[in-house]
Amino acid sequence: MSQEAELVQTRKMARTIGKIVNFLFWLLVIASVASVCGMVYFAFLPAERLADAAQAGNLSFVGPRWFTFRVPLESLTGDAIKTIIFVAVSMLMISVLSWSLILRQLRSILKTVERNRPFTEENARRISVIGWILVVGSVVFSVAKAIAGEVAVRALDVVPGMTVTFQWDVSLALAGFCLLILAGVFRYGAYLQEEYDTTV
């Protein structure tokens, strides 16, 4: 395939991926707003209403991977449910906000690929922003998960003396470091592009 045809195909691919990323971005923006509203709603919801709903069997939990054990019905007091829901919504908010920020940067990068000008200082900065979000996020997500687990276990008090362990997400940090290196490559690419543009 010729270089020109390859560039056209890359631009087409960037346009398609850009549409998907744009859709996901707005979905995450809606989810962010919903999670903030959810946090405010549950913060002011009377605990008794949640306890009544649990006793009546109208409340069910779908636990994430790090929190999978059966909770006896008597442990589901209104305050415990409120705490767990509050923690779960907070976790969702952190995750959704971080991903929407990443997708926002990705959307801008794809737009420059579509315009055939990917090697710019702005793109290098965008890639390093994504890299830092992943590096810092790998620690923040892990700490938030451990805190959320600890709070949930304490609130339910099902197993006395049970502790939640902290586990750092190495793969996420590694991906972040790779992107920081890529940002450096793009910075050099931007320099070369500038040299090329000013050569007649």
Added chain:
Amino acid sequence: MAIIVRVDRVLADRKMTLTELSRRVDITLANLSNLKTGKAKAIRFSTLDAICEALDCQPGDILEHSPYDEQT
């Protein structure tokens, strides 16, 4: 830069416009204008060859070195 581009002078001698040169050497008018105004950082040998061919001159007629002009 210490290198001064004298395309305008050679063009005047040949009674040729920048647009006509652009058409002859197959380089965009914007790029030739950048070269003329000293905005370009570098010039390719192929471009220099094409300009010299079109204007029937030597590279030295187009480019001049001025040790006192340190303007970037």
